[in-house]
Amino acid sequence: MTLKALVLNCTLNKSPQVSNTRALINEAITIFEDNGVSTEVLTMADYTIDYGITAEAVSDKDEWPEIFEKVKEADILIIGSPIWLGEQSSIATQTIERLYGGSSLTNEKGQYMYYNKVGGVVVTGNEDGAKNVSRYVLYSLSHIGFTIPPNVDTYWVGEAGPGPSFIEAKGYENEFTMQHVKIMAYNLIHFAKMLKEHPIPAEGNVIE
Template sequence: IGHGITEKAVNEEDEWPSIFEKVKEADIVLIGSPIWLGEQSSITTQIIERLYGGSSLTNNKGQYIYYNKVGGVVVTGNEDGAKHVSRSVLYALSHIGFTIPPNVDTYWVGEAGPGPSFIEAEGYKNDFTMQHVEMMA
């Protein structure tokens, strides 16, 4: 992803215009973020800023483009902060017009500090984690 929030501000190597077209076509948009120092990643912040940059656009019915789109978040990391990141992302999506139903966040965090990945730790076999994933789906 390059810099800028409008198509005029992107460069030729920027993937955002094609990503934004997919967002406009989607019914459900999930934002994924790792946890960095208890916060969402800078790339996640940039995605939200870019979505915000398009929030005043309307569809062919005159509705804002995020109207009736469902937003959700997936957070991974090896430190605490998953609920904080989820809250921040979901609020931002709600603020720019996405519908945020209950249980649209899921996360997996290992122990604090460097540790195994989700697959290495066999987190996908954890009943609590899988219940959250199923509820979100």
């Protein structure tokens, strides 16, 4: 069974700028690849994404439909976000809004199209807010149809105020963070396999 994972990195840094969020995402990717999960990471700042609550293009330059096609093909979706002022990045909020714009679409059974997909979140920052960002992302994904396994919020937070972020602070040496990367990755893989083999039955949840 081949699973596809898609990670939407909502750092404010465009490629090839250094992204601390991407560095933590890479820890999860290693586990995915070791378990045969095909993984793609998109840096959302590299794309032109218009504002709107729709899956369709808002303008001729809007590249969201290209990203949305990859979302539809994925079994696992992870949103990565830095923390700014205790909240998710503006790009993360915009990404959730565009995902919400496709939530009324349905699959071949007539269920919401995000059914039988699992979601998780990766957060980095040097101030408080990791659980707040995780709550926002995971609730949003659950609300639009994603299945949220237990303990799929992975984060690293440094000391309050200005200071070294994940890479410079060697966050990969943090036992708690690395343990939760492993828990998140394996739980996402397990639930994605389970839903692939035993999809949510179309009973009581078909959109009419």
